[in-house]
Amino acid sequence: MASFRIVENARLDARNTFGVRACAPMLVEVADAGALPELFGYAMLRDGPVLVLGGGSNLLFAGDAPGTVLALGGQQIRIVEDDGQRAVVRADAGVEWHALVLWTLGHGLAGLENLALIPGTVGAAPIQNIGAYGVEVREHLHVVEAFDRSSGEMARLDRAACAFAYRDSLFKRDPDRYVVTAVEFELGRDAQPRLDYAGLGDELHAMGIDAPRASQVAEAVCRIRRRKLPDPAVLGNAGSFFKNPIVPSAQAEALKAAHASLPMFAGSDDATRKLSAAWLIDACGWKGFREGDAGVAASHALVLVNHGHASGAQLLDLARRIAASVHERFGVALEPEPRIIGAAW
Ligand SMILES: Cc1cc2nc3c(=O)[nH]c(=O)nc-3n(C[C@H](O)[C@H](O)[C@H](O)COP(=O)(O)OP(=O)(O)OC[C@H]3O[C@@H](n4cnc5c(N)ncnc54)[C@H](O)[C@@H]3O)c2cc1C
Numbered sequence: 536m537a538s539f540r541i542v543e544n545a546r547l548d549a550r551n552t553f554g555v556r557a558c559a560p561m562l563v564e565v566a567d568a569g570a571l572p573e574l575f576g577y578a579m580l581r582d583g584p585v586l587v588l589g590g591g592s593n594l595l596f597a598g599d600a601p602g603t604v605l606a607l608g609g610q611q612i613r614i615v616e617d618d619g620q621r622a623v624v625r626a627d628a629g630v631e632w633h634a635l636v637l638w639t640l641g642h643g644l645a646g647l648e649n650l651a652l653i654p655g656t657v658g659a660a661p662i663q664n665i666g667a668y669g670v671e672v673r674e675h676l677h678v679v680e681a682f683d684r685s686s687g688e689m690a691r692l693d694r695a696a697c698a699f700a701y702r703d704s705l706f707k708r709d710p711d712r713y714v715v716t717a718v719e720f721e722l723g724r725d726a727q728p729r730l731d732y733a734g735l736g737d738e739l740h741a742m743g744i745d746a747p748r749a750s751q752v753a754e755a756v757c758r759i760r761r762r763k764l765p766d767p768a769v770l771g772n773a774g775s776f777f778k779n780p781i782v783p784s785a786q787a788e789a790l791k792a793a794h795a796s797l798p799m800f801a802g803s804d805d806a807t808r809k810l811s812a813a814w815l816i817d818a819c820g821w822k823g824f825r826e827g828d829a830g831v832a833a834s835h836a837l838v839l840v841n842h843g844h845a846s847g848a849q850l851l852d853l854a855r856r857i858a859a860s861v862h863e864r865f866g867v868a869l870e871p872e873p874r875i876i877g878a879a880w
Pocket residue numbers: 552586587588589590591592593594607628653654655656657658659660662663664665666667706710713714715716764765766767772773774775874
């Protein structure tokens with residue numbers, strides 16, 4: 536059986552959760568990542584632009600893909616090390632993220648429960664160091680296995696080599712270099728649940744659970760997420776469109792003095808603070824805004840939505856106007872979280 540399949544002039548509308556129209560001159564679906572060295576021997580992949588596409592849940596196609604789109608299909612999950620307390624789980628890049636979370640919980644392994652129900656694939660999880668409900672994937676990440684386009688060889692990168700930060704990594708900063716083929720996670724059998732994030736303890740309490748198991752934490756996270764976030768299958772979106780901005784502490788304190796309800800969190804170091812992008816956008820009146828089919832979710836000011844036939848360019852235009860209004864009112868620059876294809880931010 537061939538380990539890859541090529542589709543020319545491929546439509547990508549169903550491969551991005553905004554559901555916007557986009558095409559790629561060539562889509563290569565790779566069933567076995569072992570084929571990558573051979574594929575990257577062809578000039579079109581070796582020298583041309585290549586976009587690795589997972590579930591398309593953190594992308595905005597403001598135009599067509601400029602070159603080849605590569606989709607990895609590997610579906611294997613297995614335990615590669617286990618000492619009874621701690622295990623290393625290896626999952627192929629093509630595995631659906633939430634399916635991996637459920638698989639680990641089903642095997643009695645804790646750690647990924649707060650990250651339940653994040654859309655997308657395992658291969659994309661390290662790209663922006665996915666995070667939710669007080670946990671980031673880097674905390675449980677052991678090794679990223681990737682094809683390195685600069686050397687033409689497979690590489691194994693440990694956590695430190697991935698240079699993770701808030702919604703950021705080596706891979707996000709240098710998007711043309713690595714194709715992630717598999718990820719290994721380090722998980723525990725008796726890990727303490729992490730319930731410090733606002734709302735999670737309350738949800739468990741409402742479920743009548745005082746001493747939750749990891750699977751119950753995942754269930755609570757799913758319940759909150761289903762309530763708060765629009766389902767992309769119903770209303771196109773890419774989750775949070777903006778990162779929470781990290782600003783100098785002095786600026787954050789001045790904003791807080793002027794706006795007591797502005798939520799503020801620890802920054803990347805003592806000299807900085809992280810602000811709530813949702814609060815800033817809401818304060819500028821954007822929540823529930825709609826113009827044509829491009830809009831902002833009524834339930835969450837951070838989520839841009841496609842009500843039907845918005846184009847990627849229209850959504851990008853709206854995002855730029857939101858960022859400009861926040862900058863004008865608060866002097867804070869917002870940065871998009873999804874990768875924008877076919878246009879510059
Ligand atoms: C409703 C909703 C809720 C969300 N909630 C969260 C959340 O709570 N926390 C969070 O962090 N994110 C969240 N997201 C964003 C998104 O789900 C994650 O970023 C996810 O990891 C993206 O996975 P994907 O497979 O869809 O990646 P894609 O959108 O296909 O790609 C995203 C980026 O990763 C690159 N990429 C993908 N696969 C690979 C690979 N194998 N090798 C190299 N590069 C690759 C792409 O080139 C692109 O730059 C949410 C999105 C939605 C729609």
